[in-house]
Amino acid sequence: MQEVTQILKALEAGDVAATDQLLPIVYAELRKLAGNKISQEAPGQTLTATALVHEAYLRLVGKEEEPQWDHRGHFFAAAAESMRRILIENARRKKRLKHGGELDRVELPEIAVPAQKQFDDLLALDDALxxxxxxxxxxxxxVKLRYFAGLSEQEAAEVLGISRATAARHWAYSRAWLFSQINSDLNQTK
Structure with missing residues (x-):
């Protein structure tokens, strides 16, 4: 993955052709991360892993301003944030009345748990995050790297430049803090 860092430096230097070199190298990695995240979404999800990767990639390299990535970890952190925003936008769009936000999805021939709760959970997580x-x-x-990009604890630690033990402590604290915040918000709205 040293090649990714070199291509990112070329992009930063203004080499437009470097964009064409970047996609094939990181596509498989981004596709794996997106597939992992989409698999955790509610049934009936209309956004595919491929669409998520493409949209995230376009947001990362298709900007008017120059991307500022220092290294591979910085790029994947930006990808995680981009995927997070896309998923949040998608959840908000589906909650709108125009897109059936007031209606519950019913599977036939049996009645299943409505997918609506998943969108509420994702939006509550976004607010708390x-x-x-x-x-x-x-x-x-x-949290973004682990939850939205689907990185393992070790991979996220490498991206952030911290030890795995520190990542484990941060992950435990973050989960507890977010759980407490989401629950207190839910109790206040009842």
């Missing part, structure tokens, strides 16, 4: 990022940005970044 945004608040958590103000308090602990590095821990919030770990």
């Amino acid at each position: 945004t608040q958590f990022a103000k308090e602990s940005p590095e821990k919030a970044e770990l």
